[in-house]
Amino acid sequence: MAQNKTQPHAASVEDFINAVEHPVRQADARTLLDMMTRISGHDAVMWGPSIIGFGRYDYVYDSGHSGSSMRTGFSPRKAHQVIYIMPGYTNFDPILDRLGKYKKGKSCLYINKLADVDLSVLEELVRAGLADMAEKYPEPS
Template identity: 40%
Template sequence: MNKTVPTDVPVEAFVQGVEPARRREEAERVVALLTEVTGVEPVMWGPSIIGWGALHYRYATGREGDMPKVGFSPRKAQLTFYGLKDTPEGEGLLPQLGTHTVGAGCVYVKRLDGIDLEVLADLAEIAFARGDFDATAG
């Protein structure tokens, strides 16, 4: 069972508890930007991921579940974005983002002022437009 599921925790309450203050201010800016880009209100997924939209995934192993189409977590060490590199279009646009690193499914940013917010908005728009993922098809 997937541990990262939507919760009833208000996004605003979570963001107000983010430390340090600079990270909280960055989180407020990201939440406003991604809410504008997606056109939907965010919800908390698990204890620390803010998500917009949802998609269903299914792997050939039989594992399946739901995850946000676009996700964000304001962690102390870095801002973590989910879904931005999960499409060929997103992967191609990522080099234009600015200073970042990538993990298996995440894009990590140390400072919001180190990236291009227009590119972030474009990446989020691409990610939000995608459909469900079925690795068993084909």
């Protein structure tokens, strides 16, 4: 069975954020790092070359494919911040309606800059995503 391409590794989250060239994207990454660390209760870990993840869960699909992924995370990309709200099957529209300016993928948000959104609503969304994850994939005690 093929392994997921995006795996956690020991690269420095701080070094990664320091290397973000766009000053607003870098500052926003620091804000997200603080926010997600506080909300998730997990330390940040690099997943692949460009994703900062928090927490971990293991899954097995009906097909038998299994793997691990982060519970939530973000990536400061050139065009926008990508915020991963897992697992992507819950309707968060009532929260998203209050968020501000964003685009949505299956399990992620694309935000140009944090100034475009209400940070308290973003925190609510991250909390809701983590609560959703905890129902489907409880954290070990």
